[in-house]
Amino acid sequence: MNVCLSCGACCAAFRVTFDASELESEGGLVPDGVADRETSTLYRMRGTDYTRPRCVALVGEIGKAVHCGLYRERPNPCREFAPLAEVGQFSDGCNRARARHGLPPLDF
Template sequence: MTALAQIDLASPCQGCGACCAYSANWPRFTIEDDAALDAIPAELVNARLSGMRCENDRCAALSGKVGEATACTIYALRPEVCRDCQPGDPECTMARRKYKLPPLPDTRPA
């Protein structure tokens, strides 16, 4: 069985988390309105108020071990940049490469 065949394609992000641990600059706020930003717990927002707080490259809202089992502790409140990253898209593939994880099939509509 290939590594790709072992990936749970129904919920690949819960076994990955690479995009949430790729770069301290990635989980930035862009188009969120004030209400959405106010809903994110203050302890998870960086000092510049420009994005999520990170520990090294890892988002503080990420729980679990990258490449094994992960979850976003504020999934329903996550910033737009997090919502935009989709399994198998170029950003996902780039983040997975950093952790030596196989690429996922691109799930975006053709």
């Protein structure tokens, strides 16, 4: 089973910033309604810069059962972060995110 579906920590730990060209209104996939403007060229997933970060697109309970509600439309940083974890090759980033939620480290 994909460990990410029982984790989700990275979606509630790091700021997710992406290029404005990824917005739906700019011809990309990410719905404009879930993004906040950072600069003239950068946007971020709403919620990921909060004091207790959690992406608005994350569905479920971290560490139990989660999924990305915008999986097909998610921005590039999300596409780049998780694939290794999905095949069992975890990163330091995973374990840092998991630690923020009191979850044990994954084996490399």
